[in-house]
Amino acid sequence: xxxxxxxxxxxxxxxxxxxxxxxxxxxxxxxxxxxxxxxxxxxxxxxxxxxxxxxxxxxxxxxxxxxxxxxxxxxxxxxxxxxxxxxxxxxxxxxxxxxxxxxxxxxxxxxxxxxxxxxxxxxxxxxxxxxxxxxxxxxxxxxxxxxxxxxxxxxxxxxxxxxxxxxxxxxxxxxxxxxxxxxxxxxxxxxxxxxxxxxxxxxxxxxxxxxxxxxxxxxxxxxxxxxxxxxxxxxxxxxxxxxxxxxxxxxxxxxxxxxxxxxxxxxxxxxxxxxx
Amino acid sequence: xxxxxxxxxxxxxxxxxxxxxxxxxxxxxxxxxxxxxxxxxxxxxxxxxxxxxxxxxxxxxxxxxxxxxxxxxxxxxxxxxxxxxxxxxxxxxxxxxxxxxxxxxxxxxxxxxxxxxxxxxxxxxxxxxxxxxxxxxxxxxxxxxxxxxxxxxxxxxxxxxxxxxxxxxxxxxxxxxxxxxxxxxxxxxxxxxxxxxxxxxxxxxxxxxxxxxxxxxxxxxxxxxxxxxxxxxxxxxxxxxxxxxxxxxxxxxxxxxxxxxxxxxxxxxxxxxxxxxxxxxxxxxxxxxxxxxxxxxx
Numbered sequence: 263x264x265x266x267x268x269x270x271x272x273x274x275x276x277x278x279x280x281x282x283x284x285x286x287x288x289x290x291x292x293x294x295x296x297x298x299x300x301x302x303x304x305x306x307x308x309x310x311x312x313x314x315x316x317x318x319x320x321x322x323x324x325x326x327x328x329x330x331x332x333x334x335x336x337x338x339x340x341x342x343x344x345x346x347x348x349x350x351x352x353x354x355x356x357x358x359x360x361x362x363x364x365x366x367x368x369x370x371x372x373x374x375x376x377x378x379x380x381x382x383x384x385x386x387x388x389x390x391x392x393x394x395x396x397x398x399x400x401x402x403x404x405x406x407x408x409x410x411x412x413x414x415x416x417x418x419x420x421x422x423x424x425x426x427x428x429x430x431x432x433x434x435x436x437x438x439x440x441x442x443x444x445x446x447x448x449x450x451x452x453x454x455x456x457x458x459x460x461x462x463x464x465x466x467x468x469x470x471x472x473x474x475x476x477x478x479x480x481x482x483x484x485x486x487x488x489x490x491x492x493x494x495x496x497x498x499x500x501x502x503x504x505x506x507x508x509x510x511x512x513x514x515x516x517x518x519x520x521x522x523x524x525x526x527x528x529x530x531x532x533x534x535x536x537x538x
Numbered sequence: 539x540x541x542x543x544x545x546x547x548x549x550x551x552x553x554x555x556x557x558x559x560x561x562x563x564x565x566x567x568x569x570x571x572x573x574x575x576x577x578x579x580x581x582x583x584x585x586x587x588x589x590x591x592x593x594x595x596x597x598x599x600x601x602x603x604x605x606x607x608x609x610x611x612x613x614x615x616x617x618x619x620x621x622x623x624x625x626x627x628x629x630x631x632x633x634x635x636x637x638x639x640x641x642x643x644x645x646x647x648x649x650x651x652x653x654x655x656x657x658x659x660x661x662x663x664x665x666x667x668x669x670x671x672x673x674x675x676x677x678x679x680x681x682x683x684x685x686x687x688x689x690x691x692x693x694x695x696x697x698x699x700x701x702x703x704x705x706x707x708x709x710x711x712x713x714x715x716x717x718x719x720x721x722x723x724x725x726x727x728x729x730x731x732x733x734x735x736x737x738x739x740x741x742x743x744x745x746x747x748x749x750x751x752x753x754x755x756x757x758x759x760x761x762x763x764x765x766x767x768x769x770x771x772x773x774x775x776x777x778x779x780x781x782x783x784x785x786x787x788x789x790x791x792x793x794x795x796x797x798x799x800x801x802x803x804x805x806x807x808x809x810x811x812x813x814x815x816x817x818x819x820x821x822x823x824x825x826x827x828x829x830x831x832x833x834x835x836x
Contacts, residue, residue, distance in 0.1 A: 346717075347720060350720075357718050365708050365711045365712060365715065367711055368707060368711070376704055376719050379704065379721050
């Protein structure tokens with residue numbers, strides 16, 4: 263739950279414009295806040311700009327030939343737009359990339375060690391604490407420290423990717439589609455983990471296509487459509503609006519068969535139509 | 539029998555020295571996707587500095603300066619020239635071509651300074667030979683084997699246990715994921731170049747030592763033999779570079795010893811043999827001995 267709200271650890275995105283290759287506009291005037299201790303989710307279809315926003319925060323836009331062309335990103339006092347990823351990690355903002363991206367040829371233990379590399383030298387104490395935290399959260403990883411990460415199951419890899427990020431002792435965790443390609447049971451487990459991490463005092467910015475899961479977890483939600491914020495509000499309120507129910511929660515309308523339950527990544531038909 | 543053991547030791551010594559060079563190639567390739575064609579001229583620079591400084595500084599001092607200066611130059615080449623190019627693995631061939639240009643510059647200048655001379659590096663082994671049971675072996679060869687084994691062991695330990703080694707392996711596997719951990723990609727890459735430069739400078743000492751007659755302007759071309767060694771091993775695999783170097787070294791030594799028996803194939807076969815072996819191995823294993831290893835579940 264939110265601790266005493268200190269301005270020092272609020273992520274503030276203001277009127278952000280992002281362009282790829284100097285030509286393709288990916289985000290237009292996007293603003294959002296992630297207050298300390300909160301979970302904020304970002305919903306939207308493929309190509310809406312969700313990942314782009316995370317890249318802008320974590321400083322990896324440049325690897326994709328993207329750049330912030332207007333606006334600002336601040337985490338507390340630290341300016342993050344235009345910085346490299348090292349700056350974000352040092353400021354306590356760590357991203358778990360979409361598709362997990364664990365280092366497949368390295369062992370579980372080495373993957374966790376890699377998460378602590380951003381802390382700089384002489385941090386054995388924090389590394390040890392981080393490892394204990396990760397193993398408490400994911401006992402299954404503790405049993406597999408010497409195993410090659412590429413041989414873990416999808417769910418275990420997602421746990422490892424989150425664990426790796428936790429090794430840097432983040433104050434704000436950026437999660438890009440953690441439920442992608444996972445079995446429903448595992449999605450439930452990941453949701454529990456996010457709740458637990460948040461309860462330990464880490465704020466979370468969660469990007470999801472699984473809107474059901476995301477809205478259940480989040481305090482606040484934003485809906486992105488073709489690079490612009492279309493809807494914002496408390497998650498519970500947004501979950502009740504017609505547009506969100508129809509487009510993101512997959513509730514029946516005239517043109518689609520009644521599925522009745524939360525969408526998953528295999529049913530992107532609705533959101534895509536919404537973006538068109 | 540004696541001949542066989544002699545040849546085996548000679549091959550091992552050659553392979554050990556090639557390994558220093560090939561390991562540098564592989565480290566650079568792994569770190570930056572660049573084939574460093576300037577590796578031979580870096581080697582020559584290290585040897586040249588050792589040669590001109592050993593009168594004043596002694597062998598150890600001169601070698602230290604040679605190794606450090608070569609490491610520094612390699613790091614500068616990467617940081618100042620190559621890292622400014624587009625950092626896309628698909629654009630690494632541009633950087634590779636830049637290294638050809640650097641090689642031409644360096645070799646031209648060093649060849650001008652060395653001229654037709656044979657420079658002594660003032661190494662402590664001279665032309666001493668010792669007899670160990672049935673074999674006779676040059677001290678310089680024993681030193682090459684011992685020093686290479688030690689240095690390569692240290693490099694592998696760095697790979698496995700140091701922060702730099704872990705950073706390098708992460709960046710080689712997934713640049714973006716590595717960046718997201720806060721790994722300093724530019725610095726990791728530069729240090730890889732430095733290490734490779736240092737290894738090349740060290741190799742120069744053994745390439746110029748007995749039974750070779752000294753450092754010549756063509757000594758750097760030895761690096762060309764480490765190319766097949768690295769490719770044979772799989773190009774991005776340090777263990778492969780080691781195995782490939784031993785294969786090449788032993789092949790060369792045996793071809794030299796039995797040259798007269800292979801006379802039908804023409805003279806100078808030992809220069810060609812590394813490439814013949816490379817082609818034969820690649821026919822059977824297109825990814826090299828240790829290439830593309832490891833399974834991944836997606």
